Amino acid sequence: xxxxxxxxxxxxxxxxxxxxxxxxxxxxxxxxxxxxxxxxxxxxxxxxxxxxxxxxxxxxxxxxxxxxxxxxxxxxxxxxxxxxxxxxxxxxxxxxxxxxxxxxxxxxxxxxxxxxxxxxxxxxxxxxxxxxxxxxxxxxxxxxxxxxxxxxxxxxxxxxxxxxxxxxxxxxxxxxxxxxxxxxxxxxxxxxxxxxxxxxxxxxxxxxxxxxxxxxxxxxxxxxxxxxxxxxxxxxxxxxxxxxxxxxxxxxxxxxxxxxxxxxxxxxxxxxxxxxxxxxxxxxxxxxxxxxxxxxxxxxxxxxxxxxxxxxxxxxxxxxxxxxxxxxxxxxxxxxxxxxxxxxxxxxxxxxxxxxxxxxxxxxxxxxxxxxxxxxxxxxxxxxxxxxxxx
Ligand SMILES: *Cc1c(COP(=O)(O)O)cnc(C)c1O
Numbered sequence: 001x002x003x004x005x006x007x008x009x010x011x012x013x014x015x016x017x018x019x020x021x022x023x024x025x026x027x028x029x030x031x032x033x034x035x036x037x038x039x040x041x042x043x044x045x046x047x048x049x050x051x052x053x054x055x056x057x058x059x060x061x062x063x064x065x066x067x068x069x070x071x072x073x074x075x076x077x078x079x080x081x082x083x084x085x086x087x088x089x090x091x092x093x094x095x096x097x098x099x100x101x102x103x104x105x106x107x108x109x110x111x112x113x114x115x116x117x118x119x120x121x122x123x124x125x126x127x128x129x130x131x132x133x134x135x136x137x138x139x140x141x142x143x144x145x146x147x148x149x150x151x152x153x154x155x156x157x158x159x160x161x162x163x164x165x166x167x168x169x170x171x172x173x174x175x176x177x178x179x180x181x182x183x184x185x186x187x188x189x190x191x192x193x194x195x196x197x198x199x200x201x202x203x204x205x206x207x208x209x210x211x212x213x214x215x216x217x218x219x220x221x222x223x224x225x226x227x228x229x230x231x232x233x234x235x236x237x238x239x240x241x242x243x244x245x246x247x248x249x250x251x252x253x254x255x256x257x258x259x260x261x262x263x264x265x266x267x268x269x270x271x272x273x274x275x276x277x278x279x280x281x282x283x284x285x286x287x288x289x290x291x292x293x294x295x296x297x298x299x300x301x302x303x304x305x306x307x308x309x310x311x312x313x314x315x316x317x318x319x320x321x322x323x324x325x326x327x328x329x330x331x332x333x334x335x336x337x338x339x340x341x342x343x344x345x346x347x348x349x350x351x352x353x354x355x356x357x358x359x360x361x362x363x364x365x366x367x368x369x370x371x372x373x374x375x376x377x378x379x380x381x382x383x384x385x386x387x388x389x390x391x
Contacts, residue, residue, distance in 0.1 A: 023369035036272035062274035075256030086223035098124035100152035107160035136314025164313030173202030216276035292320035
């Protein structure tokens, strides 16, 4: 179980603000801040490359911890600048052929879908959206019925940016594995929020960010690529980190997932990322999920009791991302009203998950996303303020 008092003590931001924008960026802990800022100071004191040499072990530790968290091997991990960049690096490495089919989800994030459309135009592949079932999650039966020998990729979002839905990633993985089809999982909102095990899910490629549920500094992202699919992928960019120039007319690509990395990176961010992943492991992904789900359910219940408030989350399993609308009040107005009272929420708009929002006829939502360090008192205060806004 999460020791709430300790979690809050280790999170200085909880003293200033009711932070319910964890799906945007979580509050980092004191050890993460110290590791990150400490490294920047060291760069100033002794030089950037010299500081990197001293931090080499801590940077390396990030790979080991990420591998433990996801249940893979450290050489199947690349660390990059963001979840989108991680996702892009793998997606644009897939050698699509005309006639290939990409199967994806209704809950897809805009950046992913824009890339599908670009690749569809470039390579003559088709992009097909698997319908949802009655509960609002990807229909596993529909996916099974859509499978044929032309399916090149199943690419879905685990937890979308705009709600509590948790797509059935492992059931999708079973279908992908049985068909021998590449499976790419956007786990940007799930890693750090719920246990994510690439062996259990059976995904081949997974992308996530540091700044959301892992509580790492901004500008960090993780890419997992299963060793057995590495050679099917052709990295879109190579440089002197991802490859070696071995003769005037020859280069050799790095053996592991680090072939997707580039030379320059923010060392301070990675030192912070290492610490943040270690903390997630120490708290325990199951315990984090249990607390986040409990808070998410509590918040949904309280919101549903507010007159004019409609909770908009769908799916059989609902996570810590809580979305709602308030009759007659624009989402931005709610966000600003709460911000004046030092409560952070965010607004999800249709263009970031266009298919889902269009289907549900929603143009904007208020998103209140909880993490394990949020308290029940904070949720109560948040709901009191909302009730006051209505009256
Ligand atoms: C936030 C988010 C992304 C993008 O992550 P970045 O780190 O901003 O690139 C991708 N997919 C989902 C589902 C997200 O919520």
